[in-house]
Amino acid sequence: MARITASVYTSHVPAIGAALDLGKTHEPYWQPVFQGYEFGKQWLKDNQPDVIFLVYNDHATAFSLDMIPTFAIGTAAEYQPADEGWGPRPVPKVIGHPALSAHIAQSVIQQDFDLTIVNKMDVDHGLTVPLSLMCGPQDPVKGAWPCPVIPLAVNVVQYPVPSGRRCYNLGKAIAKAVASFDEDLHVQIWGTGGMSHQLQGPRAGLINKDFDNDFLDKLINDPEAAASIPHIDYVREAGSEGIELVMWLIARGAMADAAGGAKPKAVQRFYHVPASNTAVGHLILENT
Structure with a gap:
């Protein structure tokens, strides 16, 4: 049977792609940003999965204010890098896994989660930057x-x-x-985005190292506490x-201990500021 072997967490800052x-x-x-991913790149080579389930958010590329699904799963055979206004990133197209994605959609919907099924979409930096960071050019x-x-696109916009x-x-x-x-x-699930950052308004450029590192602590050792953080705390x-x-x-909930299994092993933790006025976080957890 298929199984989730590990989870990977990383920021997807567009300037990193540039x-x-x-x-x-x-x-x-x-240099310090990319040095922090050298371990992860070698780890991925040593622990290559058969499929990556990648959680990210679309940045008004595949979706817009006209249609905003809360959770949208890609079921296509392939996905092209999106043109986000300055041309598509010079990276390969993303090959999908229609059989597994359709199975996940069926199962998750039957577990009372409403997913939007997407049979065609382009993928932006939210998905391609994490792949570049972990796989190299x-x-x-x-x-x-x-x-x-x-791909699983989540509305956090x-x-x-x-x-x-x-x-x-x-x-x-x-x-x-x-x-x-x-x-x-062997399936890996990746959670991307964050960490602390604000792109507009009087607090543009905000970075909160204490919050970020406390979140990483909770994610590793007390995911229930991390799951209980209210929206207002993230914003504030x-x-x-x-x-x-x-x-x-989402990635953390897919690990074995969330269903009563063994606690995962943290094999990599990295945090750096700033990168284009944002904080960069990276974590790898292995199921044991």
């Missing part, structure tokens, strides 16, 4: 990501947005769905875009 694409990774400003024509990817508890419980439902898939697959403490951290709770 630094990668423009060859700026060794510049003094960016890839030739957009001859290159390929290491395995199929199932326009209120009302899902609660941390709802996201955590969705992760549990996804884990149950994966475990019922009748094929021997982590900025208007800090709400993206609820997406990490």
Whole structure:
């Protein structure tokens, strides 16, 4: 049967993608950021999954204010990098896994979560930057990501947005769905976005190191407490875009201990500020 072997958590700052694409990774400003992902890149090579289930938020690319699904699962065979106003990122197209994604959709909906089924969409930096950080640069024509990817887009852009508890419980439902898939697959679930940042208003540029590191502590050791953080705390403490951290709770809810299993092993933890006026967080947890 399929099983979730690990969860990966990372920021998806668009400027990180630009630094990668423009060859700026060794510049003094960016070098500490990319150095923090060297472990993760080697770890992924050593622990290559059969499928990555990647939780991210769309930035008005596939969706707009005309239509905003709370949770949207991609069921397509492939996804093209989106043009976000300055051309698509020079990265390979993303290959999907229609059989597993359709199975997850069926199972999760039967567990009373309403998912929007998306058979065609482009994917923006929210999805491609994490892949670049963990996989390294890839030739957009001859290159390929290491395995199929199932995208799950979460609305954290326009209120009302899902609660941390709802996201955590969705992760549990996804884990149950994966475990019922009748094929021997190693699946990783990635939660992306965050950490503390605000892009507009008088608090633009806000970074809260204490909140971020406390969240990482909770995510590792007390995910129930992390799932209980109210929306207002994210906004007050982590900025208007800090709400993206609820997406990490989907990945955390899919780990074995959320369903009564063994506590996961933390094999990597990284935190750095600033990166384009935001905080960058990265964590890897392995099921034991």
